[in-house]
Amino acid sequence: MPEAGGALVARDGQALRLAAIDAGTQGQGLTAGMTLADARSRCPDLVTAPHDPVADARELDRLANAMIAFTPLVAPDPLDGLLLDVTGCAHLFGGEEELVRRVLAAAGYTARHALAAHAAAARALARYGSGEDVRALPVAALELSEDKLSGLRRAGLTTLGDLASRPMAGLAARFGETAVMRLRAILGEAGSPITPLRPAEPIRLETRFPEPLARTDDALDVIEDLLAQAARIMEQRQLGGRRFLVLLQRSDNVRPRLAVETGQPVRDPAAVMRLLRERIDTLSDPLDPGYGFDAISLAVLTVEHLPSRQMGLESRKEENEDSVAALVDRLSVRLGEDRVSRLVPRDRHLPERAQGLVPAKQAPPVSWPKADERPTRPLLLLDPPQPVDVIAGVPDSPPQRFRWRGRLHDVRLAEGPERIGAEWWRRRGGHLPGGAGDTRDYYRIEDAEGRRYWIFRSGLFGETPDPRWYLHGLFP
C-alpha cells in the first residue's frame, strides 16, 4: 500500500475536484482538476482539506514581504510564485548558492527555484525546466492555450530552442503575437520588467525645538499640528489611522508615551486630539513637562483604507454613525475597551451562554437571528442565577410559592416547563450517564402582585437527588 498523500479539494459546480496535490500523491496517477470521487477510487486513503484561495493569496503576500530581507525588489507571481531581483544582493549573503539556501529556508515550503539573467527566464526555468538552458525548455513554458501548444507539438517543435531557430514572423502569424512576445522575453531579447512590492512608508513625523517647550498646552498644540500634517499624508494615500502613538522627549531623557486606538479609521486631527486628551486625563500623573520637551514625534502605527468622503447634503445618517463611533472610542479610552460593549448572539444552548459581550470598538453590530416560535425569553438575565427556596409539586410541577431575598412570592400563573438540556457535547465524558450536567426545566411564572420571573429547576427528579431551584430572569 503506498503511503497516503494529501490534496486540497475545491467545489466546482456540482463536483468536488482536487485543486492541488502534494508530493506524496503525485506518483499515484492523481492530477489537479480530477474529481474527488475518481481520486478516492485510485487512492482510498487520500487525506483531503478544503482549498482556500484567499488564504493562499494572503500567505503569498506574507512571503513576499518576508523576502524584503534579501532584496528590496520582490514581486509576487500569483498564484504560487515569487520573483526576486537579487542583482547586487548575492555577495551580501556569501554568493548565490548561499542566498538561495537562505531564501528557501526563510520561505519554509517545498520550493523550486531558478536563477537567470531575466525575470521571465528565471520564472520559466523554475516552473518548467530543470537545468539552466532556456532553449531546452518545453514549449509549455510559453503558457499558451492547449490547442496552440498541441499545434506546436504537431509541427515537431518541442523546445524553445526549436522555436528560436525559426523566423519570428511565421510564428506570430501562426500562433499569435503573445507567443512571440513570451518567447523573446524568455530568451532575453525583450525586457521582462517586474513590478516589485513597494512597502508603504510608515507615517512618522517629528518636531524638534531649539529651546525646550515648557508648557503642556504648547506641547498639545504641536501634537495637533503634527496630526494635521499626518492627516494630509493619509488623505493623499486614502488611509485612516487606527493606532496613534505620540512620543514626547523630555530634556531629562524621560519619554512619556501617549497611545490611542480608534474603532474606525480616522484622519480628523480634532477627533484624535480628543482621544489624546482623554488619555492624558486617565494618566495617574498628568503630562508633566519637567524641564521641557526637546522633541515630539507622532507615529501612525496602524492604518486602514479610508476613502475621501464628499460632504453631501444627505450625509446626516453617516454623521450620526460617526459620532456614535467617536463616542465609543472616547469612552473606550476613558473606561477601558472591555467596558464599552455590544451584545452578540452565540450559537450555544444554555441561555446565559447564548449571548456574549464584545468590545464595541472591535465588533460591528451583528444581526440577531429572527425570534422564532420559541418560548419567550426574559428582558433581563440574572447573573449568576439566584438560588431560591421553592415549594413545588414533584416531579414536574411549576413552583407554587418561593422565597427570594427574604420575601415570599405566591405563584398565581405559570407556564412551562421548557426543558433545556445541558451541553453534554462540550464536556469531557458528557456522553456518559450523569456526566452531562443538570437538565433545566424553565418556568415562566407570575406572582400574586403581577411580577413575572423566569425560574428553573436544575436537575430532574431521578437525575439528581435534591434538585435546586434558581431564579434566572425578569420579564416586564
Next chain:
Amino acid sequence: MFQNHAPSSAEPPTDPPVTAGRESLPRLAKGQLHEVHAGGDGWASALAFSLAAIEADDRRPVLLLRVRKDKGRTRAMQMEPCGEGWAPLGLDPARLVIVDARDDAGLLRAGLDAARCAGPAAVLLESWGRLKEYDLVASRRLILAAEQSRIPIVILRGDAEPRASAAHTRWSVSSAPSTPLETRAPGAPALHVELQRRRGGPGGLHWRLEWNEEHGGFREELIEPAQPPLDHPPTLPGAVVSLDALRTREPLRRIA
C-alpha cells in the same frame, strides 16, 4: 404606540401639552430628561417602559450606561440584558451599546458625553440607590446637553428615593398582573405606570399598560386617581423644580 401624542421632531423641546382630566400617556420626549423609578423586581418593567415610551428613531444605536465595579472583585448579582428577550418588544439587540462605568460619578460623566452626542437614538442611565452626584446641577447639565443634541435621556433609578432634580418628568413603574392565558399561563407583559411629577402639568396620574401581541406596542388605560394601587403611596417626597422648558434666561448657575 402612543401615536396620538408624538410631537413632530421639528418642534422645539416643549413640555407635553397639558389637558385636564383624562389624557393619554405622554411619551418620553426628545431633548428632555426623564426619571423612571423602579424596584429591583420591576427593573425589567422599567426598561421595557422606557424603551417603548421613548420618542426615538428606530435604527440608531441605544446607549445603556450602567455601573459595574471591577470584574472579579465582586460576586454581586448582575442583571444582563438578554438579547433574545428584547427582540419581541421591538428593539433590535444589535442596536444596544452597553457602557460600564466604574462608579456613579463616572456614570453621570459618560452620560453627559453621550447626551452631547447627536448620534444615538436615546441614552439610558441605570443607577441604583441614592446616587448622590445626581442633583439639580447634574440634571440641568444633562438637560442642556439633551436640548442641543435633541435626544431623549432617561435615568432609571432603582430602589431610590426621589430627589429634587430638573427632570421634565418623573415616573414610577412596576409590573402589573397580566391577563392570564387560557392555560393559566402568564399573559402579555403588563405594567403599572405612574406619572409622579411633570413640569408644567399635573402629576399623580396612573396608567395600566398591556403589551399588544398583534400590533406591537403597549395599549394604555388610564386608572382613575381615586384608586391608586396599594403598593404605591399616592404622594412621594422630592419635587421637580419648575423651570422654564424653553430657556429664555441665562443658564442656571450654582449659587454658593
